[in-house]
Amino acid sequence: MTSRRNKLQCRRAGRQRSATYRFMTAAAAAATASYFSLAFFLENPTRLQFAQAYISTGLPAHVHRAYLRKLTDDICSTDPGSLTPQEVSNTSMLMSAWASAPKKLRESGKERAMKVENLLKRIIDERRAGNTEAIARTEDYNTVMKSWAVSGEQSAAAFRIEQILIYMQDMYASGDQDVQPNSESFQIAIEAWTQATESDSKALARAQQILDWMTKLYLSSANTLAMPHTSCYYAILKSWAASSGGKKLEAPIMAEHLLLQMQHLYTKHGVQTARPDTKCFNTVLSSWLKSRDISAEKRIRQIFEYMDDCRRRGSNDIKPDASTYNIVIASIAPAVKEHIDMGGARRADRILARLERGYLAGDKTLMPDTILYNQVIDYWAKTQSVNGHYLKARDVLDRQISMYESGGVRKCRPDVTGYTSVIGACASTSGSKLERRRSFNLAHETFMECCKAKYTQPNDVTYGLMFKAVGRLLPEKDERDRYAKVLFGLCCDDGCLGEMAYKRMLEAMSDELLIELGISKHYAGLPEEWTCNVANSHPPKKQSNNKR
Numbered sequence: 086m087t088s089r090r091n092k093l094q095c096r097r098a099g100r101q102r103s104a105t106y107r108f109m110t111a112a113a114a115a116a117t118a119s120y121f122s123l124a125f126f127l128e129n130p131t132r133l134q135f136a137q138a139y140i141s142t143g144l145p146a147h148v149h150r151a152y153l154r155k156l157t158d159d160i161c162s163t164d165p166g167s168l169t170p171q172e173v174s175n176t177s178m179l180m181s182a183w184a185s186a187p188k189k190l191r192e193s194g195k196e197r198a199m200k201v202e203n204l205l206k207r208i209i210d211e212r213r214a215g216n217t218e219a220i221a222r223t224e225d226y227n228t229v230m231k232s233w234a235v236s237g238e239q240s241a242a243a244f245r246i247e248q249i250l251i252y253m254q255d256m257y258a259s260g261d262q263d264v265q266p267n268s269e270s271f272q273i274a275i276e277a278w279t280q281a282t283e284s285d286s287k288a289l290a291r292a293q294q295i296l297d298w299m300t301k302l303y304l305s306s307a308n309t310l311a312m313p314h315t316s317c318y319y320a321i322l323k324s325w326a327a328s329s330g331g332k333k334l335e336a337p338i339m340a341e342h343l344l345l346q347m348q349h350l351y352t353k354h355g356v357q358t359a360r361p362d363t364k365c366f367n368t369v370l371s372s373w374l375k376s377r378d379i380s381a382e383k384r385i386r387q388i389f390e391y392m393d394d395c396r397r398r399g400s401n402d403i404k405p406d407a408s409t410y411n412i413v414i415a416s417i418a419p420a421v422k423e424h425i426d427m428g429g430a431r432r433a434d435r436i437l438a439r440l441e442r443g444y445l446a447g448d449k450t451l452m453p454d455t456i457l458y459n460q461v462i463d464y465w466a467k468t469q470s471v472n473g474h475y476l477k478a479r480d481v482l483d484r485q486i487s488m489y490e491s492g493g494v495r496k497c498r499p500d501v502t503g504y505t506s507v508i509g510a511c512a513s514t515s516g517s518k519l520e521r522r523r524s525f526n527l528a529h530e531t532f533m534e535c536c537k538a539k540y541t542q543p544n545d546v547t548y549g550l551m552f553k554a555v556g557r558l559l560p561e562k563d564e565r566d567r568y569a570k571v572l573f574g575l576c577c578d579d580g581c582l583g584e585m586a587y588k589r590m591l592e593a594m595s596d597e598l599l600i601e602l603g604i605s606k607h608y609a610g611l612p613e614e615w616t617c618n619v620a621n622s623h624p625p626k627k628q629s630n631n632k633r
Contacts, residue, residue, distance in 0.1 A: 166214030194236030545583030556593035
């Protein structure tokens, strides 16, 4: 038995050694393949594409990191003047590889940027040592700036990028044509400062200074490649819009001033690349919207009308789109909800109608969505001083249903929010007995549609507002109790008896009916199955289009 056991142990050990050998052989083969594949990339004339392909392959991170480090160290450790033409060419490839290296290399952004900068310095030293093949070009400097831009060093990175840009312009002014900064160079520096606003309060001002310097260089012909571009302006516009909302009161003013600069360059100096577009105008509108300035709605409407006038004149670059309309309608919210402006809902409805007409006329950029309709319905629901406000709210919902079902606009599918707002508008109706009956009938009709719709169902707020409608609009006690009893059964079956619905139910039901149904006077004492879907009955909130 002992001999047999020893034989089995020897066989197991042999199989383990074989498995270990096969694993080591495969690892060695992978490493060899990695080496030769890298060598192939280095020798190929399209080195940039192959370098990017190499670092994005599925090879282990340590293999990528080891070879990039080894090649970088081999080049940087040689004496100036000793690089071959192939090694000089490989240096630019390595710079690009480090600048675009994936995070899986586990190198910090600062370390990657330092390696790229060391490689650039090596090319400069090689040139000074007399190697005519070693030329540091604009693309190489841009690669260094890009590596700093993605390093995560915030203002420190932006400051270093600005230093490099100034050095490039000084070298070009001294006669070095190979390092002439181009639009990309300036854009990298501008975007770097706009990304450093959290760590430096003066970051936006620095970005603006670089943009002004760029414009001055181009207009004075000191650098014909420094042509201002819309993308350079947009980076600053977006930052100003993001800094609104009480952080910087001057944000919308500065954003609008920047837009005027773009138009001046385009109209007065003929700089085609600086022409503002709808995206830029929408960013300025968003800045005004977030500012919550008392004059925001008025200014947004003025800019909107200017954009629409440009559209009527035939402009394809400046014209309102769905996002523009969304911002304009959203700007009316303070007037309706805070200042009780009776005309706010009417203004929003008219703007929505213009959007609908434009879309039906064939402009696909004006496709309405659910959020737009819900906003306007909500405005009418809150405008209780207007006679027939609940009919106006329902009219908007009907247009939405028609646009979805007949127009085929999937983005504007009605949801529970729209139905609930219409019911809320009905529930808040006051006036004669006939008017309240008419309002209740519409609330009942809307509620039944919501229950039967394939794409939505009532939630606890819907039931709460429906209970409110029963309590306020039905004058007879018996009728109130009959309806409230049926509604209570539906609400419990759906598990949507929330606190608001429970409170409105108590107001709608008589004491006799409460005793008959055995309903507790305390919400905490209700059965769990009556309230089980309250937390899950609200649809997830969507971002409005002005934040896209």
